[in-house]
Amino acid sequence: MSRVSQPWPPVPVEPAVPHPKAPSPGTELGVHFAECFGCGDEADAGLHLRSTVGEGQVVHSRFTVTAAHQGAPGLAHGGLLACAFDEALGSAVGNLMRRPAVTGKLETDFRRPVPVGSTLFIEARLDGIAGRKIYVSADGHLDAEDGPVAVSARALFVVVGFEHFSTHGDPQALEKLAEQHKKNLQQRGERDWEINP
Numbered sequence: 001m002s003r004v005s006q007p008w009p010p011v012p013v014e015p016a017v018p019h020p021k022a023p024s025p026g027t028e029l030g031v032h033f034a035e036c037f038g039c040g041d042e043a044d045a046g047l048h049l050r051s052t053v054g055e056g057q058v059v060h061s062r063f064t065v066t067a068a069h070q071g072a073p074g075l076a077h078g079g080l081l082a083c084a085f086d087e088a089l090g091s092a093v094g095n096l097m098r099r100p101a102v103t104g105k106l107e108t109d110f111r112r113p114v115p116v117g118s119t120l121f122i123e124a125r126l127d128g129i130a131g132r133k134i135y136v137s138a139d140g141h142l143d144a145e146d147g148p149v150a151v152s153a154r155a156l157f158v159v160v161g162f163e164h165f166s167t168h169g170d171p172q173a174l175e176k177l178a179e180q181h182k183k184n185l186q187q188r189g190e191r192d193w194e195i196n197p
């Protein structure tokens, strides 16, 4: 099987213009939900991924691979790396577009092994939007922002209504998420999001 990839985005798109109230470059984004496996500080074995807004339509994320993330001895599990990209890409979509969206499709290219103890620096970017479909991609650099690319990913996020989470998820935990979001905005001196942006 070759690494030659299909055109991306796979359909004609409009530029994915960040929301006028999107956090500005340099903003540390904080945890979006304390129990989130990707970023939550209450998820002990989680990835504890941290993200910062970059220039343009980019979010920079990073996480350090621990023994809890192993597949083969001393090496990160590929599924966990995919999880990190899901989180990093979702963070770019949620924070820059300020629209609730879920992952519809996520593909990963694993190019180099990622050892325990290494830090992956993930640069995620918005590639375009077509109706409710938001296309994003990311590269994960080993141990430095300009380190060798170990993993790349592409994903489609689909914009959903808030009822997606209240209908299918845990409404009580959803309140916790809303509180966390408010706290993050207050810490950044910003106002709350609009439900209908």
Ligand SMILES: CCCCCCCCCCCCCCCC(=O)SCCNC(=O)CCNC(=O)[C@H](O)C(C)(C)COP(=O)(O)OP(=O)(O)OC[C@H]1O[C@@H](n2cnc3c(N)ncnc32)[C@H](O)[C@@H]1OP(=O)(O)O
Pocket (backbone or CB within 6 Å): 032, 038, 086, 087, 088, 089, 090, 091, 094, 095, 098, 099, 100, 101, 102, 103, 104, 105, 131, 132, 133, 156, 158, 160, 181, 193
């Ligand atoms: C608000 C402020 C935020 C503030 C700041 C928050 C920060 C926030 C950080 C979050 C960071 C966490 C990031 C983790 C994010 C997850 O991990 S989300 C969890 C994993 N994903 C899921 O559970 C989704 C499960 N799937 C579903 O619920 C439904 O299939 C979907 C994706 C909502 C789509 O269903 P639907 O709404 O009925 O829409 P549907 O017509 O089927 O699809 C819409 C379009 O997408 C296309 N499509 C859908 N799936 C696919 C696919 N797999 N392949 C190709 N095309 C597809 C369809 O063909 C269709 O295209 P068009 O016909 O419009 O051209």
